[in-house]
Amino acid sequence: MTEFVTPKQIRQQARIGAFTGQTSGMCPGYTQANLVILPKKEAYDFLLFAQRNPKPCPILEVADAGSKRLQTFAQDVDLATDFPKYRVYQNGELVSEPTDVTDIWRDDLVSFLIGCSFSFEAALIAAGIEMRHITMKRNVPMYKTNIKAKSAGQFHGNYVVSMRPIPEEQVVKAITITERLPQVHGTPIQIGDPERIGIQNLDQPDFGDAVEIYPGEVPVFWACGVTPQAVVMESKPEFVITHAPGHMLVTDIRDNQLADIL
Amino acid sequence: MTEFVTPKQIRQQARIGAFTGQTSGMCPGYTQANLVILPKKEAYDFLLFAQRNPKPCPILEVADAGSKRLQTFAQDVDLATDFPKYRVYQNGELVSEPTDVTDIWRDDLVSFLIGCSFSFEAALIAAGIEMRHITMKRNVPMYKTNIKAKSAGQFHGNYVVSMRPIPEEQVVKAITITERLPQVHGTPIQIGDPERIGIQNLDQPDFGDAVEIYPGEVPVFWACGVTPQAVVMESKPEFVITHAPGHMLVTDIRDNQLADIL
Incomplete structure (x- = not known):
């Protein structure tokens, strides 16, 4: 995908349906974001859930109700088209996996952009x-845990964590590096x-x-952005749109700008 | 006030009306909190305003609608009694300054605890x-600015900042220390x-x-917690309760635990 030089170009290719793939490794250094879109009536409880559980649910930006635009994380963006692929759920069931959700957009939809572990992985790799999972060309392993998230309204459930094997002598470094990125999951929550x-x-x-x-x-083990999606699904909402896994x-915004914004 | 040894004791004295004074300097090392209480219908926009403006509006905790209790920042708390003094506004006008708001409590009220500069001042003083303003036994000077906060629904307005004179050779230290407290206003937003x-x-x-x-x-100049109160007042809400200035x-929770919680 080297022909896509800038984040804006990737978004534009996704918008016209010319790019529908995973975004892992694209535009290194730029923050990639997960998506949860909910009707306004559920937005307060979800935002409160995020406020109460910042490690698994780091909110990057919330769009205005009905709006497909952002103020901070992307200029010239259309949230209904610029993710390469979406998932649409009704009453908790996956009903479609479109590359564009313009036709089902509603004026009461609120889009939540949520931070992603790609941001801290780039920092860890840069530190050697x-x-x-990247070496093995796999998805990162993720596990359900017994750690209860703080509930908010209808949203409740346990943390999902991602796991990365780290050589003993690099564990301290892995902690100090991810401590500098509290906007994207921060420090590990369990070691060993x-x-x-x-x-x-x-x-x-x-x-x-x-x-x-x-x-x-x-x-x-780090708190994982799958947590908010799992928690939303557990409540079987009438209508929710997310990104398709890996299609961010x-x-x-660059990862090293996050501290200035959030 | 040396007879009040613990935060819990101070809250209990405030609860029974035996303590109605300012809390500046009490229980050093423990986080003190500002208060904004709004009806549920305005809570989403206020929480979104805070998410979009974390420097002037650092949310410590949000209580469940109607609840006077907290999950994290205080055990055995009654939010309607445990601040030494409150201010009640109707349609933007100050109508009373009671020491207890139990009699006007409503099931739709949402309490927002907001971080306070006392937390970072303690860290700055500890660093020499x-x-x-403390040496001169005054309130910190605060100023309206031309820096627009990001709006959310009905809530919009400019940053209010607090100012502290710092010797040139200590400015870098003041920045690095407050950088470590992003949960309570973080780094300065203007210097000199x-x-x-x-x-x-x-x-x-x-x-x-x-x-x-x-x-x-x-x-x-640091972003100031007066900003969210000023922004709320500008929208002339039908009903809002805040703490009385200085009566936190x-x-x-200790200031040095904030990074583990938020």
Whole structure:
């Protein structure tokens, strides 16, 4: 995808349906964003859920009700077209996976852009820490946990975490680097003891793919942006749109600008 | 007030009306909080305003609608009694300044706890940086600016900032220390050039008291928690309760725990 040089170009290709693929690795250094779109009547509880659970649910930006535009994270954006692929759920059931949701847009829809682990992975890689799932060309392994999120209205549930094996001698570095990105999940929530957070078997992730853990490595767990989606789905909302997994919005904001914005 | 040893004791004295004074300097190290209480119908726009303007409007915690309790910042709290003094506004006009709002409580009221500069002042003082307004036993000087906050629904307006004179050689230290407290206003937004943000005369603050600036000192401006109150008042809401200036809630959370919570 080297022909897509800027985030704006990627969004424009997605808008006309010419690009419908995953965005992993595109425009390194630029923040990519998850999407949850809910009717206004559910927006307060969801925003409150995010405020109460900033580690698994880091809000980057909330659009005005009915608006497909953003003020901060992308200029010249159309939220109904500029993600490469969407998922539409009705009463908790997946009903379609379109590349454009213009035809089902409603004036009462509120779009939430949510931070993504791509941002902190780029920082970890830049510091010389291998991301095993990237080396193995897999999705990061994600697990349901016994850590209760703070509930807000109808939204309640447990944290989902992502796991990355880190060599023991790099664990401190992994912590200090992700501490500098509190806007995108921040520091790990567990190191080395999966059972303590209710994970029985690392070889059987609930989402994504298992990865190998080599001798001398420790499994390190971060709060995961799948949490808010899982929590929304559990409440079986009448209508919700999300991005399709891996098909994110590439924003105009660089990861190293997040601290100035949020 | 040395007889009040713990935050809980202060809250209990406030609850029974035995303590109705300002909380400045009480329980050093514990986070104090501003208060805005709005009807539920205005809560979404206010929470969105805070999300869009985290520097002037750092939300510590939002209570459930109708609830006088908190989950995180204080155990055994009654939000209708535990601030030493409140202000009640109707249609934008101050109508009373009670020490208890139990009798006017409503099931649709949402309480927002907002961070306060006391938290970062404690850190600056601990680092050997004089807070001139404290030395002079005055309120910190606050100024309206030309910096537009991002609007949300009915809530719009400009930043209010607080000013502290800092010796030139301590300015870098003041920045790095407040950078570590993004949960309570974070880094300064202007250094040394008040006219650039629309402040004509440092001797005439819009709120609080003027302070002296000595030779070799630079005026440093931080986003101020008065901003959300000013913005709410500008919209002349039908009903709003705030704390009385300086009469804060003393919470059970220490300033150095904020990064773990928010």
